[in-house]
Amino acid sequence: MRVIDPRPLPPGVLAAFLDLLGPERAAEVRAAAVRIARGLDGGTLWHVNSTPRGGGVAEMLHVLVPLYRALGVPCRWAVVDGDERFFDTTKKLGNLAYGSTEPADRLGAGAADDYLAHLELEAAQLAGVLGPRDVLLLHDHQTAGLVPALSAKVAAVHWRCHVGVDTPTEGSAAAWAIMAPLLDRADGVVFSVAHHVPAELAGHRVAVVPPVIWPFAPKNEPLPDDATRVLLDRAGLGSGPVPGNVVADGPRDPDAPLAVQVSRWDRLKDMHGVLTAFAESVPDAHLALVGPDPAAIPDDVDQAHWFATCLDAWRALPLPTRERIRLVCLPMDDLDDNARLVNAVQRAADVVVQKSLAEGFGLTVAEAMWKSRAVVGSAVGGIAAQIDHGRTGLLLDDPHDLAGFADLVTAVTGGAVDGTALGDRAHEDVRRRYLPDGDVLATAGLLTWEIT
Template sequence: MRVIDPVPLRSDVLAAFFDLIGPDRAAEVRAAAARIVERLDGGTLWHVNSTARGGGVAEMLHLLVPLYRALGVSCRWAVVDGDDRFFDVTKKLGNSAYGSTDPGDRLDAGAVDGYLAHLDDEAGWFAELLGANDVLLPHDHQTAGLVPPLAAKVSAVHWRCHVGVDASTEGSEAAWAVMAPLLDDADGVVFSVAHHVPAELADHHFAVIPPVIWPYAPKNRPLADDAVRDLLDRCGLGPGPVPPYVVADGPRDPGVPLVAQVSRWDRLKDMHGVLMGIAGSASDAHLALVGPDPAAIPDDVDQARWFATCLEARRALPAPVRRRISLVCLPMDDLDDNAHLVNAVQRTADVVVQKSLAEGFGLTVTEAMWKARPVVGSAVGGISAQIDHGRNGLLLSDPHDLAGFADLVTGLTGDAVDGVALGTRAHEDVRRRYLPDGDVLAIAGLLAEEDRT
């Protein structure tokens, strides 16, 4: 277990955020923070997850922890450490929670016992840092096993879940058979999407709090035109030489539309399906599949395998099709630099896609919407809550329908659909619903609810 200290939030940035949301919302968030401070009574609000880099939860915590501190709330962040065996178990547990019925994702009793033993050891170290008035907010399946050994050490535990499945499967039921009993001592559970609350937790007190983005983060802040050009070159999507971490047959033709998906190299993000759908279409758009260096995400041991799947599929394509598909593996040694690269790709893309097979929420969708990009997303998980089909984006009803996916994308790149209007409405929806003042108000309400249950 490690304690992470994100970069502090500057007072001028907080002031800019208050200007962005307006005086009424600014007053509400300050009052909510004051209620949290009163509830903690000298204690600390702890977030706990399994990685400090890579993935939506880590990105969100790099925002939320400094924001809460700037608002006067004692807030800290701890990360669970583990070896490949631990993260192999948690990957299988997460895949199952997303509905996977792949035999390779099944967990035997020994694997579950190892997962619990490791978290029990982690909890022993972490307990030394905790006070009786502290509140824990552990995130996702990697932390569920911390609840039993730590619940009695603090004033409350609210476990947050960002994964889930739209319809229960044998795999998801197996995952919840492991996790639900671990949450008996939790004061509450928090889901990103209401319909992801499983039947196994139907009698538990739960809340729905969507993830949020920070407008001033390197991934979301405005970029000057010359900066975008330089960053695109570094992604292999400009006129310059293709860097070694990009798989491409040469510079992108700037005269054709750019379609991009930014996500992990993960079965459920279906980068391979995106590749095959665009490759099989009549579109002349250039596709950029943008993900992290597969070796740089310690809590996801499948990245290299799924990147290799995309690499082999691309190699098998005819040369004219292959030339309009780039695989971009962004370096992860400098997180701000990585975020600027993603920012430039999303801002430049004529269409941003997120063709997930399952999704907890989909922060990349929120990010693209904030940049006023037209988004094509699968109608799964939180994506279906974010996108109102035809108003602020387009939804693919069946994420396995490659032809239907290609048709939606081609409608935007061919101007059959007004992408500018979709993007404009998308930006305003994010400003209204998915900025971080909403998280502060929701946590204040969550802690206040404890007094009424």
């Protein structure tokens, strides 16, 4: 177990955020922060997850913890550690919760017991820094096993689930058979998408709270033109030579439309399917598949495999097709640098795609919408909640439909759909629905259970 101490908000940023919200929303968020601090009554609001970097939860916490502190709420962040076996188990557990029925995702004999035994050790360490008035917000399947050990040591424990499946499967049932009993002592459970709440949790208090983005983060803030050019060169999308972290046959044609998917190298993100659809059915446009350095995310042990799958598929393409597609591995040693690279890549795109096979929420969609990009996404999980088809983006009904996906992308890159208008409406929708004041209001509700 490690306690993470993220950097505070820079001077002036809180005031800029409140200005962005406008007087009414600013007053509401300040009042909610006062309610949280009073409800804690000398305690601390703790967020607990499984990694300090990589993935949407960690990115959110690097914003939310400093924001709560700036608003006067005592707030801290802890990360559970684990070895390769622990993270292999939690990866499979997450895949099952997403509905996977792949044999490779089945938990082996003793895996669940080892998972619980490890979290008991993590809980013992965490208990040493907790107080009786503290409130815990535990994130995702990596932390579910902490609930039994910690519920009696603090004022309240809420478990927040950022994953889920639109239609329950044998795999998701197996995941909830393990996790649901662990949550019996939770004071509440929080989901990103209403229909992801499983029947196994029917007796629990449930809140639905979407994740949020931070407009002032390096990933979302406006970029000067000169900085953008440098960043795009480093990502292999500029006019310079192809850098070592990029797999490509020569420089990108700057006059060709550019489509980008930014996500982990993960089966459920279906980078391989995006590559196949472009190679077979999207003429003229260029594609960048952008993910982290596969070796840099310790809680996701499958990244190297899925990157290698994409690499093999890319190598098998004929040269003219291969020249239009590139694989970009972004460094993770400096999170701000990584975020600025993603920022530049998304802003350079004519269309941002997210062809997930399953999705909890999909923060990359909201981030691209904030940048006024046209977005094409699978109608799964939170992506379907974020995009109003034809108004703020385009939705693919069947995420396995490669031809249908290609048609939607081509509609934007070919000009049949006004991507600029989609992007403008998308930006305003994110400003209204997915900024962090919503999380503060929701947390105030959790403490008094005003959320239903």
